[in-house]
Amino acid sequence: MDKSTWDTKFGVIAVGGAGSNVLTDNAKSLPYIHRTIAIDTDPTALHDAVADIKLLVGANQANQTIPNTTLSITNIHQIIDAVSDLDIVFIVAGMGGVTGTSISSNIAEILQNHNIAGLAVAIMPFNFEGEKHKEIALNGVKTLTPHVNGVFQISNETFANTADKNHRTVPLLKHASLAFAQFYQCIINTSEKPGIVGIDFADVASFMSNDGNTAFGYGSATGENSIETAIQRAIDHPLLTQRQLPLASSALIAFEINNQNHPIMPIICHGFNVFRTQLPPDTVMFWCAIFNPEINHDFRVTIMLSGISDEN
Ligand SMILES: Nc1nc2c(ncn2[C@@H]2O[C@H](COP(=O)(O)OP(=O)(O)OP(=O)(O)O)[C@@H](O)[C@H]2O)c(=O)[nH]1
Ligand SMILES: [Mg+2]
Known part of the structure; x- marks a missing residue:
């Protein structure tokens, strides 16, 4: 684990399937990272995620078959424990499904209530997933926005459109992982590296x-x-x-x-x-x-x- 020159502690919280995949693709190469946390309602996806802390929330907490869209009191305390010593947290989540869309804003609110700066990266759906999916995703961004310093969208569809041209060498779903890496590095390096x-x-x-x-x-x-x-x-x-x-x-x-x-x-x-x-x-x-x-x-x-x- 690298230590920041100002002792600022950076964390990444990945929420849901897309968030966890993006974190897993980058987990070993995030400069100055203090802690990575994966949060999901899906135990299998969580098992495959690479993160310092993994929190299973929602569905399995209450043995429900339908993913629960709210965090239990226990979940909230687990999240507070996981973030309480961090200064700046990146939330990365896919929008349009259940978990990332609904829980990201609750997590952002926890950060906000504990004076932890939050930056969100929202992975937006492909057009083929349908208008309803897109609407859910945009509403997710809208709910998240008041609780973070900023939300940056990474649209999967953008890369679907360009995949035939310059970006063909990268598998379609991995573009979001590369874009997240660059976003994270830009924010962190520009404050931490000499220049x-x-x-x-x-x-x-x-x-x-x-x-x-x-x-x-x-x-x-x-x-x-x-x-x-x-x-x-x-x-x-x-x-x-x-x-x-x-x-x-x-x-x-x-x-x-x-x-x-x-x-x-x-x-x-x-x-x-x-x-x-x-x-x-x-x-x-x-x-x-x-x-x-x-x-x-x-x-x-x-x-x-x-x-x-x-x-x-
Ligand atoms: N780039 C990228 N996008 C993904 C990936 N998985 C899902 N997505 C996108 O993210 C959106 C949300 O999907 P997930 O993150 O799997 O959903 P979730 O938050 O786990 O929600 P539920 O599984 O419905 O509880 C999808 O509509 C896809 O557009 C991935 O591995 N990489
Ligand atoms: Mg999922």
């Missing part, structure tokens, strides 16, 4: 304190014009559409730089200006630049948008 300008969670919370939708995308590049290319790849990422840029009231751009041995600030300034021209002048900007020798490219750029007004 030119870092951000802390107060900046992230401030960046997210707008009504409206959120979105994020990321891209990497090496060699000539790598900063422009990485920015363009982040803008073109399936989770971030070009049309969202002018609709955002805040934007956060995080530069990760592989090599700290050459003058980097002029390149970063250039990259920042390239990105700035794509946004309305009144967009509130947050930025950071850190050194990360673990990336395989010269630059990795993550763009997050918040306060995106109605996209229709």
